[in-house]
Amino acid sequence: MADPAHPASQGFDPAAAARMVAAFGHNGALGARFVAHGEDWSELALDYRADLIGDEASGVLASGPIIALMDMATSIAVWIRRGAFKPQATLDLRIDYLRAATPGRTVIGHGECYRLTRRVAFVRGMAHDGDPDDPIAHVAGTFMMTDEA
Amino acid sequence: MTVCETKLPPYAHFLGITVERDGDRGPLFQMPFETRVVGRPHFLHGGAIAGLLEIAAVGTVLDALAGEAGVGVKPINVTVDFMRGGRERLTFAAATIARLGNRIANVEAFAWQDDRSRPIAAARMTLMLRRAPQGE
Numbered sequence: 001m002a003d004p005a006h007p008a009s010q011g012f013d014p015a016a017a018a019r020m021v022a023a024f025g026h027n028g029a030l031g032a033r034f035v036a037h038g039e040d041w042s043e044l045a046l047d048y049r050a051d052l053i054g055d056e057a058s059g060v061l062a063s064g065p066i067i068a069l070m071d072m073a074t075s076i077a078v079w080i081r082r083g084a085f086k087p088q089a090t091l092d093l094r095i096d097y098l099r100a101a102t103p104g105r106t107v108i109g110h111g112e113c114y115r116l117t118r119r120v121a122f123v124r125g126m127a128h129d130g131d132p133d134d135p136i137a138h139v140a141g142t143f144m145m146t147d148e149a
Numbered sequence: 150m151t152v153c154e155t156k157l158p159p160y161a162h163f164l165g166i167t168v169e170r171d172g173d174r175g176p177l178f179q180m181p182f183e184t185r186v187v188g189r190p191h192f193l194h195g196g197a198i199a200g201l202l203e204i205a206a207v208g209t210v211l212d213a214l215a216g217e218a219g220v221g222v223k224p225i226n227v228t229v230d231f232m233r234g235g236r237e238r239l240t241f242a243a244a245t246i247a248r249l250g251n252r253i254a255n256v257e258a259f260a261w262q263d264d265r266s267r268p269i270a271a272a273r274m275t276l277m278l279r280r281a282p283q284g285e
Contacts, residue, residue, distance in 0.1 A: 025187030026194035029163075053159045054207075055221070062160035063224045064203050068196020090195040094228040 014080045018042055027072055030065055032109075034076075041112040042076035044069055048104050059103035066107060066127055067095055070139045073111030074123035078143050081113040081121065086147050088121070093141035101136045105129040111139075119148045161204045164197060168208060171243065176212050178205045178242040193235025193269075198260055201242045202272035203227060206256040209244035210276055219281030222254070226275050233269040238262050240269070252278055 018034035021027060022044065030052070035043040046052075046069045054062025071090055079085055101107055110132075111125035121143040126135045157166060164180055171177035180186065180201045188194030207222050214220045244258035254276040259268045 025184055025190075026197045027188075029185035030196075051159045051163045056156075056158060057221075062158060062200070062203070063227065064160055064164070064196065064200025067199040067203075067227070067229070068194060071194075071196045071199070087189075089234065090231050092228065092230045093195070093199065094226065096226040097224045100223070 012079070012083050012085065014042065014076065017079060017085050018044070018076045021072065021076065026068060030068055032069055032072060035108065037076070037080055040077060040081050040114065041110060042073050042080060043111075044073045044076075044109045046107045046109065048101075048106060053103075058100070060100040061103070061107065063095070063097055066097075066101070066109070066137055067093065067139075069107060069109040070095060070111060070125050070127060070137070071141075073109040074113065074125050074139065074141060075111070075143065077111045077113040077123060077125075078116070078121040081116045082145075086145065088143045089146050091120070091142040091144050093139060095137055095139045097137050099134075099136055101127075101129050107136065108132075119145050121145070157204065157208065160200065161208075164200055164204070166201060166204055174243065176205070176209055176243070178208065180240045180242070182237045182239065191237055193240065195229070195231055195270075198231065198235055198240070198270045199227070199229045199272065201240060202229060202244075202258040202260055202270060203274065205242035205244045205260075206258040206272060206274040207276065209258075210246060210249070210254045210256060210278075213246055213249055214278070217280065221279035223277045223279065224274065225253075225277050227272050228274075229270060229272045231270050233267065235260075235269045236262060241265070250278075251280070254278055 186197035
């Protein structure tokens with residue numbers, strides 16, 4: 001289902017691509033779910049799970065699953081902006097952990113591609129666990145278009 | 150006590166990570182290639198590589214602080230550089246502590262596969278240390 005309001009997404013269905021990507025391999029093992037998208041962003045959800053805990057004493061999720069979620073959300077945002085499911089690779093990702101995610105809560109990851117060039121995509125995003133005004137993490141990163149010379 | 154005897158968190162088990170002591174070099178972390186760490190077909194997921202690097206960074210700091218009761222480590226931030234695609238084989242990771250302060254630790258971690266001098270990814274991590282109050 002191409003969205004006529006978003007010319008870049010003609011012939012490309014971000015929701016279908018996101019569902020496919022989210023179901024596969026590491027994303028599938030984490031159980032990340034596609035939530036929503038716009039013309040340059042995507043939003044995914046990661047449910048709280050005991051096997052993703054990083055600190056057993058507090059029950060707080062490890063930081064790794066949040067990076068993986070943000071890598072996926074920003075990556076999907078780049079595909080949406082490119083209007084195609086083409087090869088790309090994460091060059092770097094920086095994440096600031098503003099506070100610990102509250103145990104038991106679903107984490108929402110919002111990824112945005114704010115600049116796309118021929119070979120590099122610039123992304124940013126944030127994660128929260130219920131209140132977007134009280135984020136748990138901010139990210140910034142870049143992707144390389146591996147199909148471009 | 151060393152990290153090799155310390156229990157890794159559930160998330161490390163989820164990734165299949167194990168740890169052993171690499172002579173004088175400190176803890177050496179290993180992550181086998183399995184479906185649960187795959188990104189695009191035949192390659193490791195960046196998130197799984199980042200997870201391994203974070204486990205290595207935190208584990209190495211906890212190892213350095215071994216013997217200190219009630220110590221805790223909290224991530225402030227991490228920057229991960231992905232340098233090569235991770236292929237379908239065992240991945241290693243080790244970390245170097247650049248500075249271990251009273252409240253902050255600055256750590257660098259590397260991940261590689263066949264050749265330690267050809268890293269697939271690196272991370273720079275800033276950690277906050279929570280230490281048990283010292284006797285006055």
